[in-house]
Amino acid sequence: MQASIEPFAIVSLPRSGSTALFRLLSCADGVRIAYEPDYGESWKCPTELASYCRGLTNTCQGIKHVWDPNGWPFENKSHHSTLHSLSQSSYWVSVNADLLNCFATVVFLRRRNQLARVLSDLLGQQTNLWGHMPTQPHSLQEVAEYREQLSRQQLQPLDEAIIGWYLRYAWEWETQIMAASDTPTRVHVIYYEDLFSPQLPMSARLQCFCTLAAKLGVQLNPQEPRVQTILHSDAKLNTSDTLARIPNYREISERWGSAEFWPGAATPTGGR
DSSP, rough: OOOOOOEEEEHHHHHSSHHHHHHHHHHHOOOEEEEEEOTTTTSSSHHHHHHHHHHHHTTTEEEEEEEOTTTTTTTOOOOOOOOOHHHHHHHHHHHHHHTTTTEEEEEEEOSSSSHHHHHHHHHHHHHHOOOOOOTSOOOOOHHHHHHHHTSOOOOOOOHHHHHHHHHIIHHHHHHHHHHHHHOOSSSEEHHHHHHHHHTTEEEEEEEHHHHHHHHTTOOOHHHHHHHHHTTTTTSSSSSHHHHHTTTTTTHHHHHOSSSSSOOOGSOOOTTT
């Protein structure tokens, strides 16, 4: 049995590892997390949004919320990024900040390698292949199936103007959301690379996850087979090989660097 867990929200941009973290925490007995809730029209009023979130936390310990400057998940239900949708990004700062105010604890999941994140996200938008079924348990077969399905797709070039927008503004956009919210009781910033990078030994990734789980008050066995599978070094969906299939990947690499060894992957700075 779990001790009392204060309501928490896992928040991140797409392709930052939020589904894997959702699955990791869901391995704990008695922990339920609402997966990317449909807020309906409640987001238009902070009071109604707070009421909706209270309803969620009556049956769940937390939620997984993926935000995007393009308006997802409140509007832009197709999750398709255009320069027009991104030009409205400032509007969504206060809406997402209102959501954070509904939770005692926020797990803020970020990805240092922003180029790999953006390419993976835009690839998903183009193909509608996201590589996971949240209602199904994680397995390495899921990764193989995703790559096989992707191999059958005739990929189109990615819009370099969209890539440039995300690399320049998305990091600061997230920072603005955190600044606009009432300071939550606890904010835990965690990086994708510290949890899921195959360059790190399993012991280091496990330690990172266990530290976070303890901060949330979630009790679980790190040797649980499901935990080991999710953190496995082969569990990553998109590798440099899959991204290299993007027709203009060479041009993208010449302009911003390799997605595998992007200069921004080591040390994040605001507003890149």
